[in-house]
Amino acid sequence: MAKIKIDGIDTTVAEGMTVLEAARNIGVRIPALCQHPKLTPFGGCRLCLVEIKGFPRPVTSCTTPVSDGMEIVTTSPTIERLRRTVLELILSDHPNDCMICEQAGACTLQELAYEYGLRENRFAGERRVYEKKDGNPFIERDLEKCILCGRCVKVCDEVQGVEAIDFGYRGFDSKIVTSFEDDLNCEFCGQCVSVCPTGALTGKQWAKHGRQMGVKETDSICSYCGTGCTITYHVKNNDIVRVTSKEDTLNEGWLCVKGRFGYKFVSSPDRLKHPLIKKDGEFREATWDEALDLIADRLKKIKREDGPDAIAGLSSARCTNEENYAFQKFIRAAVGTNNVDHCARL
Numbered sequence: 063m064a065k066i067k068i069d070g071i072d073t074t075v076a077e078g079m080t081v082l083e084a085a086r087n088i089g090v091r092i093p094a095l096c097q098h099p100k101l102t103p104f105g106g107c108r109l110c111l112v113e114i115k116g117f118p119r120p121v122t123s124c125t126t127p128v129s130d131g132m133e134i135v136t137t138s139p140t141i142e143r144l145r146r147t148v149l150e151l152i153l154s155d156h157p158n159d160c161m162i163c164e165q166a167g168a169c170t171l172q173e174l175a176y177e178y179g180l181r182e183n184r185f186a187g188e189r190r191v192y193e194k195k196d197g198n199p200f201i202e203r204d205l206e207k208c209i210l211c212g213r214c215v216k217v218c219d220e221v222q223g224v225e226a227i228d229f230g231y232r233g234f235d236s237k238i239v240t241s242f243e244d245d246l247n248c249e250f251c252g253q254c255v256s257v258c259p260t261g262a263l264t265g266k267q268w269a270k271h272g273r274q275m276g277v278k279e280t281d282s283i284c285s286y287c288g289t290g291c292t293i294t295y296h297v298k299n300n301d302i303v304r305v306t307s308k309e310d311t312l313n314e315g316w317l318c319v320k321g322r323f324g325y326k327f328v329s330s331p332d333r334l335k336h337p338l339i340k341k342d343g344e345f346r347e348a349t350w351d352e353a354l355d356l357i358a359d360r361l362k363k364i365k366r367e368d369g370p371d372a373i374a375g376l377s378s379a380r381c382t383n384e385e386n387y388a389f390q391k392f393i394r395a396a397v398g399t400n401n402v403d404h405c406a407r408l
């Protein structure tokens with residue numbers, strides 16, 4: 063354990079913890095853009111600079127491990143001036159499109175610009191302009207809004223294990239690239255979207271469906287597979303505008319492409335709302351009683367004529383444990399066969 067002092071507060075933390083983690087542990091906020099609690103440190107954005115007694119210059123708190131006796135200052139006129147300049151430099155090559163940006167209201171960069179009262183650009187100069195749009199079906203990649211924090215690259219590698227994107231080129235030309243700069247072609251899990259601190263990565267189907275203001279968030283369980291990830295529906299005007307997941311859930315905020323982007327079925331006009339019974343080659347709407355009576359009659363007829371083993375039951379991983387239990391019980395006890403299974407994956 064290491065005994066340290068942060069902004070005059072004595073605390074004891076585990077050796078190996080970073081200064082940033084130690085500060086957050088005791089409720090001291092240090093701003094950061096590239097740091098993410100689930101990803102390895104990068105030290106790229108330089109916003110989390112702190113002063114440490116005995117160190118000749120400020121250091122990035124996200125990459126500096128604590129050591130016994132450290133005395134850390136997280137805010138001072140020097141530190142705040144440095145952070146402000148770093149932010150000004152980032153914003154000097156940024157479209158400042160907040161008025162029409164999908165991310166406005168939920169953008170860490172915008173929040174920090176607000177906090178530091180940044181409006182003017184002291185560092186006028188060349189700006190990166192990327193005309194080409196990525197034609198992938200799910201993720202809008204607006205690289206002009208990218209601040210090269212690297213979170214997307216890390217999450218794709220460290221969490222998803224896909225490595226679909228990486229830093230490309232050098233210096234001013236640096237950008238996040240796919241192989242051969244083709245359109246993104248990956249698992250489309252959207253993990254990169256979920257960790258991006260700006261509007262550089264957003265869901266294509268979110269566009270023009272409403273930003274964060276006025277959105278009602280409702281936690282739920284993903285209805286796709288048996289993993290049961292916790293998701294949060296963002297609903298506006300009775301319409302799901304996007305799906306996210308919180309970091310403190312069992313799935314740690316990570317989702318797959320179905321959970322994150324496959325929500326349109328909820329309000330699809332093609333969605334079945336009543337049972338349908340086919341008669342003379344045509345489907346007609348039926349009540350649940352009619353449909354269940356028909357199923358019972360047919361099952362009884364098959365059992366009577368060909369025996370119970372002529373029947374098999376296939377359930378779904380989308381159902382709850384209780385539903386699957388009841389289903390296998392019905393097939394075994396009521397029908398009288400052990401022909402019962404379920405699909406473990408979609």
Ligand code: SF4
Nearest residue numbers: 159160163166169261
């Ligand atoms: S990414 Fe953030 S700061 Fe940039 S235009 Fe969008 S809301 Fe504004």
Ligand code: SF4
Nearest residue numbers: 218248250251252254
């Ligand atoms: S959607 Fe998933 S797999 Fe594709 S780039 Fe983003 S993190 Fe990687």
Ligand code: SF4
Nearest residue numbers: 208209211212214258
């Ligand atoms: S796309 Fe987003 S997460 Fe990736 S480097 Fe740019 S700002 Fe960071």
